Amino acid sequence: MPIDLNRFIATFFDEAQEHLESIEEMAMALDSGRDDPELLNSIFRAAHSIKGGSGTFGFTQLAEATHEMETLFDGLRKGRGRADASTVRLLLDACDAFKGHLARLKAGERGVDEAMDATRAALAGYRCVGMAPPAPVAEKAPAEESFFAAVERPAAPLPAAEAYGLFEAPAAPAAPEKFGFFEPVPGVAGAAEASRARSEQSSIRVSVEKIDRIVNLVGELVIAQAMMQQSVGTLAEEHDENLSHSLATLDRNTRDLQQAVMSIRMMPMEFVFSRFPRLVYDVSTKLGKKVQLRTLGHETELDKELIELLIDPLTHVVRNAIDHGIEPPDERRAAGKPEQGTIAMRATHRGGSVIIEVTDDGRGLDRERIIAKARELGMGADESMTDEQVWTLIFEAGFSTAKEVTDVSGRGVGMDVVRRNITSLGGNVFVSSVKGEGTTITIQLPLTLAVLDGMIVCVGEEQYIVPLEFVAEAFKPGPGDIRTIVNQPSLVAVRGEQLPIVRLEDVVQLPPGAPDRPQPLCLVVEVDNRRAALLVDSLIGQQQLVVKSLDSNLHAVPGVAGATILGDGRVALILDVSAVTRTYTARGMAKAAA
């Protein structure tokens, strides 16, 4: 029977990866001093599973090394020896080697991996506390004959007699019927058929490309539906009740379909959180700190794309929290805190956003030091600033108050990159802190990058989209509200607050001397803790929009985050509000200075 092995290899890689992650997680639990036989059993089983699969696909090195791991844990679960910190290290290092090896296998490399030989030897030679010095004779991994070999050499598979066996002497309970008279009783088969629906598998694996194609098609459908609504909607309402009714149904179904399709792309935060126990373990061990990690909201769902882009910034935040937030054990003891610090990661849904909080119970931000540092860097900071304003300074480029640079958190390139990454995803970062009690970094992200609630605005002939999450309010400024100051961008007063003005016509480079235009409107936008007033001609309205990426066809255009197709079929650009306000408030200053 010809079988394409690739059909199963992907599943095996996923499964092995999952097993390795769970081994890592369980390894770290071993170190917490918990003497849990089920833990040893589970590690044994995970190693056993990887071994089984590797054998099937002819991944001999992996099969042999996991066999050693299995043997070690078989001994441990049977009470031969006790796991300690060195066991944890051994396991974590082994998992690293296995992951590296899996990556090679995935890439199609089938050569000898020396790291795997070393790992196998380390596992085989390892003796736990209380383990008898003579090595328990390691059984040969029974994975010599691979599935590969069997497929490639059909003439010589495993000798059939050894590959399986039927118990000749009938076992007691099965005795009389043992010999295989299994004519299906009429009705039984029917029952089996009938209950099929009940016992269907609960999930299937589908490639991301297929899903993205559906997402795209549904996007087109939404646009087509909006166009139809726009062209015949009013007409139908006035003249044709049936058509109007059908349009409403189509509208509702399209929306439901879009939501259902988007939900396929959603993945639980578990995928992000699962990476952090290892990170926290490694970083805190390296720094000689004791840190426990708590994660909450594993089931909170987020778009797959965002999940991937979230990992880097979150890693930065957590490293920072361990390095700069959590104090060394003696300092914590002196402060009357438990020696072990806690980092809590928590993900929740709030409205159309996902909120991810990283809280540490460390020393908190040092207001005085941040202000001093900001002054040193010429950032203009003083004692009158609110805490909130002071904390925001840590997101500025080049900012780091750590007394010495460590190789863990780096050189203060961290938090500004974190903020830039998050705002480029349409999100926001906030920080709150109490001295001596700890710090919380809050990351707010949209649920998905594929759909967006936008405000459609008009400048000249063109329409643009401002993502709704950045819009605070809109108003029509009176004649005296806008002030021009030398060497400064123009300002507009909003309830006593002076906001810098960004003219959208400058951003989109509308030709000067454009025809007479209506009195402009002010759209107050808020991004990166910065507020600005965007001057536009008029507001068209709010709409949910399907985001089309420009990157694949054009280079990244500054100030433009993407494009969408409006109900009338016109293309409108989506503004990158963060970049626009940053660039044009600064340019306003430069222009005024010139």
Next chain:
Amino acid sequence: MKTILAVDDSATMREMVTFVLESAGYRVIEAEDGAQGLDRATSTSVDLVITDQNMPNMDGLTLVKSLREMRDYKSVPILLLTTESSDSMKSQGRAAGATGWLVKPFDPATLLEVVQKVLR
């Protein structure tokens, strides 16, 4: 159409067993561990059970014993998938009431051969 219950905690193994058997015209239902296997076997009529030995929640031998205690499963063939074919494994399997054993890794032809043999 004969229905086969494949019990294995490894998705790879389940996928392979299912593919091979479905290609040969059997209907396959899957379970991820012994407990789920017992559950599936209770709610569905099954003509053959193929189970892994080493699984969380309930291992293969316990599943075999539990199935044999059920009236509907006194005579349904049960194959034990195992990585070793030692005598102690065989005697345990036999004592539990399994019909036979199959060593992992196996090739598709062997799996089909043993399945056809016990289902004949």
